[in-house]
Amino acid sequence: MKKLLNTLYITNENAYLSLKGETVVVEIGETKIGQFPLLNFEEIVCFSYRGATPQLLGKCAMMGIGVSFYSPFGKFLFRVSNNENGNVLLRRKQYRIADDDKQCSSIVKNFIVGKIYNSRWVLDRTLRDHSLRVDGEKIRKAKSLLDKRIKQIMETDSVEVIRGLEGEAAQVYFDCFDELILNQKKDFRFQGRNRRPPEDNINAMLSFGYSLLSNECVNGLQSVGLDPFVGFLHKDRPGRKSLALDLMEELRPLLVDRFVLTLINNRQIKSEDFVRSESNSVEFTEKGRKLFLTEWQNHKKEEITHPYLKEKIQWGIVPYVQALLLARFIRDDIDGYPPFLWR
Structure with missing residues (x-):
């Protein structure tokens, strides 16, 4: 896990993300290894096949937080974002x-x-x-x-x-x-x-x-x-x-x-x-x-x-x-x- 420039990087291939209140929870197996307020982030980048809960993805979309998923080897899989994402202007x-x-x-x-x-x-x-x-x-x-x-x-x-x-x-x-x-x-x-x-x-x-x-x-x-x-x-x-x-x-x-x-x-x-x-x-x-x-x-x-x-x-x-x-x-x-x- 790494927080850089308002982006949360999840690099452990066994990590699983879920929502608790207004925070993202990172777990490996039954062990919670981190919990962070979603307000701190503009982007979440995850290198794990285990993925995230639909509740977290929906919350991130509502808050305008992009969530990108990659394989553990770095292959881009997909990205979740809302319709108001500013990428077109960029x-x-x-x-x-x-x-x-x-x-x-x-x-x-x-x-x-x-x-x-x-x-x-x-x-x-x-x-x-x-x-x-x-x-x-x-x-x-x-x-x-x-x-x-x-x-x-x-x-x-x-x-x-x-x-x-x-x-x-x-x-x-x-x-x-x-x-x-x-x-x-x-x-x-x-x-x-x-x-x-x-x-x-x-x-x-x-x-x-x-x-x-x-x-x-x-x-x-x-x-x-x-x-x-x-x-x-x-x-x-x-x-x-x-x-x-x-x-x-x-x-x-x-x-x-x-x-x-x-x-x-x-x-x-x-x-x-x-x-x-x-x-x-x-x-x-x-x-x-x-x-x-x-x-x-x-x-x-x-x-x-x-x-x-x-x-x-x-x-x-x-x-x-x-x-x-x-x-x-x-x-x-x-x-x-x-x-x-x-x-």
């Missing part, structure tokens, strides 16, 4: 911003600064912890270039220029990625990012991880009423969840790249967990996919302190919190969108 403003390059740039700038900052952190962490096992000069040079790109992005208001600088920063970062692989170098050598299809074990892991993270961002955006298909950085394209791709940019280095490196360097995943298909793409074996997903779920349960909110949350809640912060900014509840800057 989405209309989202669409207006998407059509205005200047307004887009203020949000896009923070997305990409967050991504580059966190990419730099990943490089710095390896340099700090394993300085004798890596090419320190190469990594320090890359960090300096990333700092320069951040400064350039902060000085421009053009989304197109930001796209170009982000591409250059990504190239600098991935040019160093092989240095971050400390064990199993023969089976997990990184020679550049490739996709559709991935051509080696690491790219197969990265692509799969990014797909999982994208789904988490879609779910987070849906829970706050934003349209995941209309973005500010990624252009509209049929079927493309552009805003989810925008939101995940700053989270890629931390939630996926660092996770993939940990699995490899700790020898939790091995070359036999992959297979090359007839089309020459590299894919997980059934055992490898299960291992990845199991560790992914375990990683999402690890607690951290959110750098902006200064509250303890699980890693898996980060995309939902960032979606909520983005919605708050679009509604003018806060002055700017605060990217997730890990320290």
Whole structure:
């Protein structure tokens, strides 16, 4: 359970919600683990199949409190809200911003600064912890270039220029990625990012991880009423969840790249967990996919302190919190969108 920005997050998959007076009661089995006044909340987000009583859902609808349900693995199931919910106004403003390059740039700038900052952190962490096992000069040079790109992005208001600088920063970062692989170098050598299809074990892991993270961002955006298909950085394209791709940019280095490196360097995943298909793409074996997903779920349960909110949350809640912060900014509840800057 977690209370953030007037939102109650229920992360225990065995939790059951019920109504008592003007409060929501959270129970696991026969044990009550929490009871909160409904007046404190604008939203309840529940990662449990056990659900809630109709009485609670009806009360929340009457009070204008949205209730979103997800599977324990983060798949969006459904959302209950009343007919007066303000999401239509939020989405209309989202669409207006998407059509205005200047307004887009203020949000896009923070997305990409967050991504580059966190990419730099990943490089710095390896340099700090394993300085004798890596090419320190190469990594320090890359960090300096990333700092320069951040400064350039902060000085421009053009989304197109930001796209170009982000591409250059990504190239600098991935040019160093092989240095971050400390064990199993023969089976997990990184020679550049490739996709559709991935051509080696690491790219197969990265692509799969990014797909999982994208789904988490879609779910987070849906829970706050934003349209995941209309973005500010990624252009509209049929079927493309552009805003989810925008939101995940700053989270890629931390939630996926660092996770993939940990699995490899700790020898939790091995070359036999992959297979090359007839089309020459590299894919997980059934055992490898299960291992990845199991560790992914375990990683999402690890607690951290959110750098902006200064509250303890699980890693898996980060995309939902960032979606909520983005919605708050679009509604003018806060002055700017605060990217997730890990320290």
